[in-house]
Amino acid sequence: MNVLRSARASLAEAGIESAELDARLLLEWIAGCDRLEIIRNPNRELGQHEYEALEAKLARRIKGESVHRIIGKRAFFGIELSLSTETLEPRPDTEALVELALPFLQNRISNHGVADIVDLGTGTGAIALSLLDQLPQLRAVGVDISADALATARENAVLSNVSSRFAALSSNWFSELTGSYDMIISNPPYIRTGDIAQLQREVVLHDPVRALDGGPDGLEPYRIIADHAAGYLRPGGVVALEIGAGQRQDIEAIFNARNFVMSGVRQDFGGHDRALLFTTIEK
Ligand SMILES: C[S@@+](CC[C@H](N)C(=O)[O-])C[C@H]1O[C@@H](n2cnc3c(N)ncnc32)[C@H](O)[C@@H]1O
Structure with a gap:
């Protein structure tokens, strides 16, 4: 997915060490798919709405919010927790x-x-x-x-x-x-x-x-x-x-x-x- 590459590059340019993982997590969340789907279908395009949403989330990440705060959820010891x-x-x-x-x-x-x-x-x-x-x-x-x-x-x-x-x-x-x-x-x-x-x-x-x-x-x-x-x-x-x-x-x-x-x-x-x-x- 080119969009994954460009998301990763934006985060890496901003000095975010976990750029690879964060870009993937944000993209999976926005596109409503999992890692396997991205691997199977690397050329899947995002709709305009999804693309804009991804850009907005990347901007928040670059400003210092953690990826889990942006998504509003975090896995912990086998359960999923909402954050507030x-x-x-x-x-x-x-x-x-x-x-x-x-x-x-x-x-x-x-x-x-x-x-x-x-x-x-x-x-x-x-x-x-x-x-x-x-x-x-x-x-x-x-x-x-x-x-x-x-x-x-x-x-x-x-x-x-x-x-x-x-x-x-x-x-x-x-x-x-x-x-x-x-x-x-x-x-x-x-x-x-x-x-x-x-x-x-x-x-x-x-x-x-x-x-x-x-x-x-x-x-x-x-x-x-x-x-x-x-x-x-x-x-x-x-x-x-x-x-x-x-x-x-x-x-x-x-x-x-x-x-x-x-x-x-x-x-x-x-x-x-x-x-x-x-x-x-x-x-
Ligand atoms: C380090 S966080 C831990 C949150 C969670 N248990 C965890 O491990 O992810 C500490 C928690 O203590 C709560 N807290 C702080 N002062 C408190 C107080 N005086 N009485 C009760 N809870 C308090 C905070 O609101 C916060 O949720």
Whole structure:
């Protein structure tokens, strides 16, 4: 498809490293076809309307919006998630947290028949919904402070066919939460306030600040979680957390000081410790 070549060239000229993939994803989306169709039918022409739409999307990409934001969807751990203004675009690194959580939850379900989790700062619902998709006996509460994020998470739960096991709760972390859970899981905001302006422009311009800002040292949400988690955990329950690169020691210290011990760790694709599991120390 010549149009694929020219789309790729426009993105590459603008310095976009993922020009090849982004051009293909945008074209597949606009033309309503998949990669196989493009390979089978390389000379398929776009209609004028489709062509103009592609040009407009390429311009947005060149201005710094990610391809997934433009499309409004992103795949995550086998499910598809809609994005909205106040949701963070889920990252592949967060799949490390889901992978760390799964064996513990499978085990709880084998022993108790069901398990309950709360996903603090659920955003699109990525973590809770992918776990619900994997584990039919799991139930989840997704907490967020953003009404827009909660509406998106609810919509995504319907799209993933797990809405009967998902509840969205508007809460400032634990403020409105009741009940007890087998796991408290979270990918909280963990960027230092002062570092936000230096992030990639895709992130600074299009991810909501509330989903990024972890306070002056990037650790505020971890302190809040460590302070309150024990009151919401069932016996033997755990806290599972995504962390920023290089934050492991500080976060371990925060949890150790509140009677938790680290019982699991998982690295991301880049080899950084990315997900930690904490268990309460039995007194
Ligand atoms: C890093 S994003 C994670 C989103 C999603 N869980 C994921 O992994 O893709 C953090 C989320 O925490 C939410 N959040 C920020 N402050 C909060 C607060 N005080 N109480 C509840 N949620 C909060 C944000 O709205 C955002 O959705």
